[in-house]
Amino acid sequence: MESIKEAVAAxxxxxxxxxxxxxxxxxGNMEKTVRTVVGLFICCVAITPFLNAESVDIYDGxxxxxxxxxxxxxxxxxxxxxxxxxxxxxxxTRIVDGALEGLGVQTHSISVAAAVQKSGxxxxxxxxxxxxxxxxxxxxxxxxxxxxxxxxxVEVKIK
Numbered sequence: 001m002e003s004i005k006e007a008v009a010a011x012x013x014x015x016x017x018x019x020x021x022x023x024x025x026x027x028g029n030m031e032k033t034v035r036t037v038v039g040l041f042i043c044c045v046a047i048t049p050f051l052n053a054e055s056v057d058i059y060d061g062x063x064x065x066x067x068x069x070x071x072x073x074x075x076x077x078x079x080x081x082x083x084x085x086x087x088x089x090x091x092x093t094r095i096v097d098g099a100l101e102g103l104g105v106q107t108h109s110i111s112v113a114a115a116v117q118k119s120g121x122x123x124x125x126x127x128x129x130x131x132x133x134x135x136x137x138x139x140x141x142x143x144x145x146x147x148x149x150x151x152x153x154v155e156v157k158i159k
Contacts, residue, residue, distance in 0.1 A: 007049035014045040099149035126153045
């Protein structure tokens with residue numbers, strides 16, 4: 001960090017000195033030469049810290065990491081799985097409600113049978129839709145509409 005501060009200070013001082021020289025030189029042929037020399041000097045000052053930098057091995061920090069082993073925290077895994085399931089239930093409920101909107105059917109509740117793999121993949125096995133008694137005649141239409149919309153096997157139960 002100290003070397004960065006020194007490099008920035010040197011660049012600031014060289015820019016200030018270059019600016020003063022630039023203002024002090026009379027216009028004409030000499031002005032172009034001074035501009036070129038001052039510009040080259042500032043470029044050299046800017047590049048010098050990079051040329052003098054010590055080589056740093058960026059892989060030193062990875063020496064203690066073992067990429068072959070996986071340590072799994074059960075509590076974290078459980079939390080992630082429950083969040084997957086909650087998000088999945090919310091999304092499937094939204095899709096089912098959208099599919100049933102045209103039929104004028106309101107669901108009592110929806111249950112999603114799914115499995116979350118260790119790789120993070122989610123397999124949706126089936127959807128169970130619970131309807132109120134008043135929609136019992138529409139259970140086949142509900143099943144067909146949701147299966148057509150989602151491609152997931154659906155079971156309809158009357159509450």
